[in-house]
Amino acid sequence: MKKKGFADLFFVFLLLYLFLPILATMFYAFATNWNKTVLPEGLTFKWIAMLFQDSSFIEAFGRSVLLSGGAVMLALLFIVPAIFVIVLYFPKYEKWIQAAVVMVYAFPGVILAVGLIRAYAHIGVPMIVAVLGAYVISILPYIYQGTRNSLRNVNARQLLDAAELLGASKAQAFLKVLLPAVYPGLFAGALLSFSVLFGEFVLINLVVGSRFETVQIYLMKKLSTSGHIASSVVFVYLVLMGILTFIISMLTKRSKGAAKV
Amino acid sequence: MYGNNAVLSNIDMTIEKGEFVTLLGPSGCGKSTILRIVAGLTDATSGAVKIEGKNMNNIQPKNREVGMVFQSYALFPNMTVKENVAFGLKMKKMNESEIEQKAKEALAIVHLSDKEHAFPHELSGGQQQRVALARALIVRPKVLLLDEPLSALDAQIRKKLQADLRSIQTELGMTMVLVTHDQEEAMAVSDKIFVMNKGKIAQEGTPTEIYTKPESEFVANFIGHYNVFTRKELEQMIGNKLPGERQKFAIRPEAIHLTAKEGDYRFKGTAKEAVMSGNVIRTVFQAGDRSFSVEQLHERQASLVLGNTYECYVSQEDVVALL
Numbered sequence: 001m002k003k004k005g006f007a008d009l010f011f012v013f014l015l016l017y018l019f020l021p022i023l024a025t026m027f028y029a030f031a032t033n034w035n036k037t038v039l040p041e042g043l044t045f046k047w048i049a050m051l052f053q054d055s056s057f058i059e060a061f062g063r064s065v066l067l068s069g070g071a072v073m074l075a076l077l078f079i080v081p082a083i084f085v086i087v088l089y090f091p092k093y094e095k096w097i098q099a100a101v102v103m104v105y106a107f108p109g110v111i112l113a114v115g116l117i118r119a120y121a122h123i124g125v126p127m128i129v130a131v132l133g134a135y136v137i138s139i140l141p142y143i144y145q146g147t148r149n150s151l152r153n154v155n156a157r158q159l160l161d162a163a164e165l166l167g168a169s170k171a172q173a174f175l176k177v178l179l180p181a182v183y184p185g186l187f188a189g190a191l192l193s194f195s196v197l198f199g200e201f202v203l204i205n206l207v208v209g210s211r212f213e214t215v216q217i218y219l220m221k222k223l224s225t226s227g228h229i230a231s232s233v234v235f236v237y238l239v240l241m242g243i244l245t246f247i248i249s250m251l252t253k254r255s256k257g258a259a260k261v
Numbered sequence: 262m263y264g265n266n267a268v269l270s271n272i273d274m275t276i277e278k279g280e281f282v283t284l285l286g287p288s289g290c291g292k293s294t295i296l297r298i299v300a301g302l303t304d305a306t307s308g309a310v311k312i313e314g315k316n317m318n319n320i321q322p323k324n325r326e327v328g329m330v331f332q333s334y335a336l337f338p339n340m341t342v343k344e345n346v347a348f349g350l351k352m353k354k355m356n357e358s359e360i361e362q363k364a365k366e367a368l369a370i371v372h373l374s375d376k377e378h379a380f381p382h383e384l385s386g387g388q389q390q391r392v393a394l395a396r397a398l399i400v401r402p403k404v405l406l407l408d409e410p411l412s413a414l415d416a417q418i419r420k421k422l423q424a425d426l427r428s429i430q431t432e433l434g435m436t437m438v439l440v441t442h443d444q445e446e447a448m449a450v451s452d453k454i455f456v457m458n459k460g461k462i463a464q465e466g467t468p469t470e471i472y473t474k475p476e477s478e479f480v481a482n483f484i485g486h487y488n489v490f491t492r493k494e495l496e497q498m499i500g501n502k503l504p505g506e507r508q509k510f511a512i513r514p515e516a517i518h519l520t521a522k523e524g525d526y527r528f529k530g531t532a533k534e535a536v537m538s539g540n541v542i543r544t545v546f547q548a549g550d551r552s553f554s555v556e557q558l559h560e561r562q563a564s565l566v567l568g569n570t571y572e573c574y575v576s577q578e579d580v581v582a583l584l
């Protein structure tokens with residue numbers, strides 16, 4: 001009993017440790033005033049409304065969606081077909097992708113930023129394009145894992161063989177059988193990548209700075225002017241991430257069901 | 262070829278139309294590779310595959326009129342049972358009403374009419390394999406290849422599906438080639454068996470021929486619990502010279518009996534241990550430094566007492582000389 005009581009206490013402490021800052025930030029986004037009291041003096045939607053009336057927030061949000069979404073689309077367009085071909089037809093080259101995946105994790109953002117500036121700043125490549133390129137590469141691990149796991153789960157090679165033996169051309173087998181079968185996994189990988197990029201700050205701040213204000217840079221600016229607005233940005237961000245996480249978990253469940261072939 | 266090693270060599274097989282043929286062998290003996298070559302999914306480095314006399318070497322899998330059922334079913338997870346079964350006909354651009362009717366017929370053959378709207382993951386392994394079979398049968402391939410289709414299923418369902426497979430094959434008169442490592446399965450369904458070892462055909466024949474007349478020690482060991490003796494061992498046991506020049510001999514455990522018939526070889530053995538497997542009792546005997554096993558039908562009264570020494574007999578034609 002004593003042991004269980006201790007475990008419960010520890011668990012509660014851990015939850016508080018993890019969630020208290022988030023809860024406090026969320027409360028602050030809705031607080032009229034919260035300086036001298038334990039709880040906010042009153043609640044208001046004023047800060048959220050102000051945030052959405054601020055055109056620079058809407059623009060920053062749009063830029064973040066465009067940049068992250070664009071990078072994900074490019075990755076889906078170029079990286080996914082490459083992973084398909086390698087996993088299905090040239091599995092011996094998979095180790096090279098795995099090495100690339102590790103390298104993505106190994107490079108700290110600061111070093112990557114300095115590298116990008118040194119490599120591209122003086123040759124006329126717009127730095128935002130350089131960042132976009134770096135983003136496409138940085139989500140390689142998520143796209144690779146999502147695609148490869150889906151392909152393995154559905155036993156992709158055999159699905160293609162089965163479809164071809166039933167009279168499908170290679171293109172038909174790919175479009176009608178393989179793509180719909182791995183789609184949930186791919187979509188989950190894409191959403192995960194999007195949410196990671198949406199929260200990225202180091203690279204965009206160091207390489208492009210305020211010339212291309214994303215939500216994260218907007219948030220950084222607001223931190224020094226209005227705590228309430230900054231908290232509102234965090235709240236909106238958390239809600240968006242919550243929705244994305246929910247969709248990802250739904251898709252993962254679905255693809256698990258589909259995998260039991 | 263795999264690296265520098267030949268996976269298959271000297272494979273020469275002729276399969277008659279409407280025949281149920283089994284490629285039987287241990288894992289890695291190249292039997293699945295033969296199926297993939299016939300289907301066109303793997304290219305052979307040399308040789309030719311002919312179906313109804315037509316060379317298939319440069320013909321794509323989709324145009325070979327060959328069907329295949331895989332061990333892992335390979336059902337399309339995003340499609341319902343009916344959509345899976347209808348896929349082949351859709352690729353042939355058959356009209357919808359005809360597809361509907363044929364899909365229903367195919368599902369009836371495999372007793373799954375009530376599951377047409379289910380998704381593959383909602384079905385048991387046995388049901389999934391039935392769907393895979395219906396999907397392959399519906400396009401009426403000239404040859405249906407079955408790549409260990411039953412090995413992931415439990416024993417009872419496997420037996421039932423073996424019987425179903427054979428009856429469907431007889432009913433449709435379809436040529437089928439089954440790959441398996443299960444000798445009982447091979448014996449149960451086949452018209453002809455090719456026993457394979459290390460990329461070569463070790464022996465071909467009817468199930469009875471393969472079982473009663475194994476040509477090599479490998480086949481004798483693989484298809485049953487044969488007792489394999491060297492010439493010296495067996496001659497010492499029976500106290501007689503054996504005919505011919507062959508150096509190894511095989512005796513089926515059920516061919517050894519305890520009552521004498523004229524012309525039988527006779528030898529003594531001490532019953533050491535007995536294992537009961539349903540209707541058969543396998544008793545291990547010791548004769549000098551050699552042991553051998555004897556199988557008898559399980560009868561109400563145990564006829565053998567462990568520790569006792571018995572006179573054993575085997576007729577001369579049941580002593581099979583091996584290559």
